[in-house]
Amino acid sequence: MTASDRLAEMLRLSPKTGVVIHDPSNIFYLTEGYAGEGLVYITAERRVIITDFRYVEAAGKAAPAFEVVVTSHDRQQTKCVAELCAADGVTELRFESNYLPVDAFEKLRAAVGEEVSYVPLKQAPQTLRQVKTPAEIVTMRKAAAITSEAFEAVLAKIHPGMTETELRLELENTMYRLGAEALAFDTIIASGENGSLPHAVPGSRKLQKGDMITMDFGAKVGGYCSDMTRTVALGEPSAEMRKVYQTVLRAQAMCEAALAAGKNCFEIDRLARDYIDSQGYAGRFGHGLGHCVGIDIHEDPRLSPSCHDTLKAGMVITVEPGVYLPGIGGVRIENTCLVKENGSEPLTTARKELVVL
Ligand code: GLY
Numbered sequence: 001m002t003a004s005d006r007l008a009e010m011l012r013l014s015p016k017t018g019v020v021i022h023d024p025s026n027i028f029y030l031t032e033g034y035a036g037e038g039l040v041y042i043t044a045e046r047r048v049i050i051t052d053f054r055y056v057e058a059a060g061k062a063a064p065a066f067e068v069v070v071t072s073h074d075r076q077q078t079k080c081v082a083e084l085c086a087a088d089g090v091t092e093l094r095f096e097s098n099y100l101p102v103d104a105f106e107k108l109r110a111a112v113g114e115e116v117s118y119v120p121l122k123q124a125p126q127t128l129r130q131v132k133t134p135a136e137i138v139t140m141r142k143a144a145a146i147t148s149e150a151f152e153a154v155l156a157k158i159h160p161g162m163t164e165t166e167l168r169l170e171l172e173n174t175m176y177r178l179g180a181e182a183l184a185f186d187t188i189i190a191s192g193e194n195g196s197l198p199h200a201v202p203g204s205r206k207l208q209k210g211d212m213i214t215m216d217f218g219a220k221v222g223g224y225c226s227d228m229t230r231t232v233a234l235g236e237p238s239a240e241m242r243k244v245y246q247t248v249l250r251a252q253a254m255c256e257a258a259l260a261a262g263k264n265c266f267e268i269d270r271l272a273r274d275y276i277d278s279q280g281y282a283g284r285f286g287h288g289l290g291h292c293v294g295i296d297i298h299e300d301p302r303l304s305p306s307c308h309d310t311l312k313a314g315m316v317i318t319v320e321p322g323v324y325l326p327g328i329g330g331v332r333i334e335n336t337c338l339v340k341e342n343g344s345e346p347l348t349t350a351r352k353e354l355v356v357l
């Protein structure tokens with residue numbers, strides 16, 4: 001079954017219901033590969049990409065099962081939707097109220113008409129995207145393999161005097177050489193005391209002996225992301241940072257081992273939080289334990305104190321505890337993992353024990 005068929009089935013679309021999709025990640029998912037601009041219109045019977053001249057050929061190639069309707073200067077997107085709705089006798093239009101700006105929605109309603117009822121989609125495509133298909137998992141495995149390999153390759157390049165920015169370039173170039181089509185997000189490199197900043201921006205700080213260096217990076221392959229973090233030591237780290245590392249490693253391994261279909265997200269998060277607190281680092285792990293990954297780098301559900309969703313087989317989720325000590329440094333270890341019926345499998349395969357360079 002195609003992704004758009006799954007959506008039509010999930011929404012039990014009646015012949016008079018139309019769906020418009022504006023979120024590029026949902027468009028990519030539902031068309032199974034169209035990454036250009038425009039929007040998608042779906043009914044029980046029809047699959048349409050509405051776009052402009054620049055993307056017509058790409059749309060036809062990426063999504064052969066979709067009709068392509070081309071906009072022009074006097075026939076803009078909303079007019080195309082209005083024409084399709086009129087032709088199909090649509091009386092109810094579902095739309096992404098979480099994504100479409102109010103102005104854009106008002107323009108759509110003005111074009112399509114007041115007599116049609118407008119119903120929020122309530123993130124139905126995102127709900128479908130939570131559980132990955134076997135084909136999506138194959139792609140995500142490739143993306144994760146690139147990051148694991150890039151990590152091993154870059155270790156040989158790390159040396160005192162290298163700046164965080166230079167290390168970032170090494171990592172990113174290596175990922176591209178290994179087959180990344182894009183980066184999944186802005187690479188984080190945090191060395192020495194910068195390690196206490198969970199989302200540090202790499203800068204001109206030079207690496208020095210005794211530093212712990214956190215690298216958080218991801219590749220995009222076939223439109224899907226990977227996400228991994230490793231912290232390594234350049235020279236012998238302090239006893240304190242060794243203890244921090246062992247604490248984070250234990251929390252990460254414990255939570256990865258606890259992942260399985262049927263488990264509750266907040267319970268997995270609590271495992272890490274309780275353990276880290278018990279080691280004397282209460283308040284030093286201030287972010288959630290993880291998040292699902294897919295077409296977007298951050299997807300639901302989350303491993304966090306406020307997420308009470310149940311894990312399902314086929315979800316791909318990160319496990320990324322960290323401990324951050326302002327003025328001293330920090331450690332984070334992150335794997336992207338596939339949730340299975342009776343456990344989980346790390347798609348990130350790089351070693352996790354402390355590497356001292
Ligand atoms: N790189 C962002 C994250 O790990 O969520």
Ligand code: MN
Nearest residue numbers: 216217227228
């Ligand atoms: Mn990350």
Ligand code: MN
Nearest residue numbers: 227318320334
């Ligand atoms: Mn992450």
